[in-house]
Amino acid sequence: MVSEGNPAPDFTLHTADDQPVSLTAYRGRPALLVFLRHLG
Amino acid sequence: MCQHRDELRQLDVEVLIISFSSRGYARTWQKEVCPSFPVLLDRERTIYHTYGLERSLSRTWNLKTLWRYIQLMRAGRRWHGIQGDSIQLGGDFIVDASGIVRLAYRSQDPTDRPAVPDLLAQLQQIQTDKE
Numbered sequence: 329m330v331s332e333g334n335p336a337p338d339f340t341l342h343t344a345d346d347q348p349v350s351l352t353a354y355r356g357r358p359a360l361l362v363f364l365r366h367l368g
Numbered sequence: 369m370c371q372h373r374d375e376l377r378q379l380d381v382e383v384l385i386i387s388f389s390s391r392g393y394a395r396t397w398q399k400e401v402c403p404s405f406p407v408l409l410d411r412e413r414t415i416y417h418t419y420g421l422e423r424s425l426s427r428t429w430n431l432k433t434l435w436r437y438i439q440l441m442r443a444g445r446r447w448h449g450i451q452g453d454s455i456q457l458g459g460d461f462i463v464d465a466s467g468i469v470r471l472a473y474r475s476q477d478p479t480d481r482p483a484v485p486d487l488l489a490q491l492q493q494i495q496t497d498k499e
Contacts, residue, residue, distance in 0.1 A: 344391050
């Protein structure tokens with residue numbers, strides 16, 4: 329399981345406009361990942 | 369979070385919002401609720417699973433959650449019905465500039481999120497540690 333102090337698993341997801349985004353693209357800056365529940 | 373765009377920019381933090389919603393609904397949500405940050409789509413919830421985010425009926429649907437939704441609607445948020453898996457829980461993770469997880473916050477129920485000031489303080493600390 330992902331835990332503090334360990335490397336964050338990389339991923340590539342697409343935006344709502346179908347642009348690919350990879351976590352490693354932001355290496356060199358901190359990133360805040362906000363996982364939402366359903367959008368209601 | 370969306371209201372703190374300027375503070376996050378000052379800290380040079382990239383905010384990535386991740387959802388399992390449909391593309392069309394994510395666009396609507398982004399436009400209405402949070403246009404400042406990109407919304408990334410994880411329809412199969414593969415990344416949710418990788419990051420250890422759970423599903424729970426009992427922790428998701430209870431009076432506390434219903435009250436939170438009532439408060440949001442009273443504050444003007446439009447209700448669009450349930451989009452996707454209603455028992456999937458969320459969470460917040462901070463990844464530092466080296467790719468190391470500095471915060472792994474897995475929500476225990478829908479109202480459980482870290483306070484934004486606490487997130488900002490942790491991000492500020494990460495920036496301070498870097499200097």
